[in-house]
Amino acid sequence: MRKFLTLLVFTAITYCAQAQTWEVGASGGLAGYMGDLNPNNPLKVSGGVAGIVIKRNFNEYFSLRAGANAGTIAGADSTSGNPQFVNRNLSFKTTLQEVSLVGEVNFMKYIPSVTINRYTPYLFIGGAFTHFNPQATYQGQTYNLQPLKTEGQAQPYKTSTMAAIYGAGIKFNFTQAWNFIADIGYRYAFTDYLDDVSGFYAPVTSFSGPNDIAFKLADRGTPPASPGTQRGDMRPHDNYFFINFTLSFTFITSKCYY
Numbered sequence: 721m722r723k724f725l726t727l728l729v730f731t732a733i734t735y736c737a738q739a740q741t742w743e744v745g746a747s748g749g750l751a752g753y754m755g756d757l758n759p760n761n762p763l764k765v766s767g768g769v770a771g772i773v774i775k776r777n778f779n780e781y782f783s784l785r786a787g788a789n790a791g792t793i794a795g796a797d798s799t800s801g802n803p804q805f806v807n808r809n810l811s812f813k814t815t816l817q818e819v820s821l822v823g824e825v826n827f828m829k830y831i832p833s834v835t836i837n838r839y840t841p842y843l844f845i846g847g848a849f850t851h852f853n854p855q856a857t858y859q860g861q862t863y864n865l866q867p868l869k870t871e872g873q874a875q876p877y878k879t880s881t882m883a884a885i886y887g888a889g890i891k892f893n894f895t896q897a898w899n900f901i902a903d904i905g906y907r908y909a910f911t912d913y914l915d916d917v918s919g920f921y922a923p924v925t926s927f928s929g930p931n932d933i934a935f936k937l938a939d940r941g942t943p944p945a946s947p948g949t950q951r952g953d954m955r956p957h958d959n960y961f962f963i964n965f966t967l968s969f970t971f972i973t974s975k976c977y978y
Contacts, residue, residue, distance in 0.1 A: 743775040745901070745968025747789075755958035756917035756951075757795030757810060762906075762961075767792030769816075769962045777970070780829035785844075789818045793960055795915055808951075809940040812854040812865065812915045816960065818907075822846030822885055832893040832970045839892040848883045848907060854916040856937055865916040868934035871951065872922025881911040887961075901966040906959060914958040923947035 751767040758764050769791030777783045796811040828840040854865045866876050889903025912918040924947070927935040939945055 741777055741971070743773075743777060743783075743785075743899070743968050743970045745773045745775075745899070745966045747771045747773060747787075747901075747964040747966035749962060749964040751791035751793050751816070751960065751962050753793040753795065753914060753958060753960040755795070755912070755915045756953045756955075757797060757800075757805075757812065757915050759953045759955070762959075765963075766794040767813075769964065771818075771962075771964070773966065773968065775824075775968070777831065780831050780835055781826045783824040783826075785822050785824060787818075787820045787822065789816070789820070789962060789964075791816045791818070791960075791962060793914070807941050808945075809942070810915075810917060811856050812917075813856070814852045814854045814914060817851040818848050818883075820846060820848035820885060822905075826891070830891060830893070832897050832899060833972060838894075839890060841888065841890050842903075843888050844886070844903070844905065846885045848885055849880065850883050850907070850909065851880045852911075852914055853879055854914065856916070858933070858937055858940075863933065863937060865937065866913075868937060869926075870916060870922075870934055870938035871919055872926030872938075877911065877913045881909050883907040883909045883960075889964075897970040897972050899966075899968045899970065901968060902964070903966075904961060904963045906961045909958050909960065912952070912956055912958055914960065917952045919950075919952055919954070921945045921947050921949050921951045 748770045750765045751769040752765045769789050771787055771789035773785050773787040775783050775785035792815050794813040797805040797808045822844045824842050824844045826840045826842045828837045829835045830837055830840040855862050866879055885905050885907055887905030892900045894900055
């Protein structure tokens with residue numbers, strides 16, 4: 721009988737935990753980037769982001785979430801306080817289309833409507849696949865920069881990249897199965913071309929001529945830079961971040977209490 725009761729209690733606890741397994745939500749927030757047009761400010765916001773998420777909560781501490789985000793980041797030398805950047809006069813804007821898979825670790829036991837803790841800080845780490853397309857506006861016309869090969873590349877760079885994700889946040893169960901989540905996540909992108917800027921100025925011979933739109937967008941300084949001189953910050957990767965505020969619902973098929 722004791723073994724049967726122990727098995728029954730264990731089964732009930734397991735079912736209770738599994739009943740809290742799935743979670744879905746929608747998010748919105750702010751976006752920014754660090755790269756050749758913003759090398760020093762890790763919290764500079766330049767756009768917004770919106771997304772959806774589905775999550776598997778394995779227990780009170782560990783979760784795995786899949787997400788899709790669409791965000792916008794931008795940069796412009798004209799807004800810099802550095803005279804050298806202002807003279808360089810480059811700019812870009814791009815939409816980021818991201819799908820991600822992220823593991824979460826809660827600091828405290830947390831299952832909505834079950835655990836006594838109604839909030840918990842948490843850390844997360846994972847990866848993403850991101851599509852980008854840097855653009856710039858010149859004399860009222862917007863151009864896609866990647867096909868123009870503004871640094872004299874033999875082939876255009878790829879406009880999709882993998883990225884490593886890491887960040888932190890806080891979860892709050894404000895009523896029944898509903899949660900409010902706030903977090904900030906940085907993306908270490910495996911490309912240096914989110915902003916179309918990476919290495920050196922190319923000679924005019926790399927373009928069709930001084931009137932080629934690619935050449936005009938490659939070097940907008942006054943006076944123009946010397947070919948072979950530094951155009952980017954020489955760091956091998958760009959980074960971007962999302963500050964997300966998420967409203968999520970945890971599916972509960974049975975009610976369990978401490």
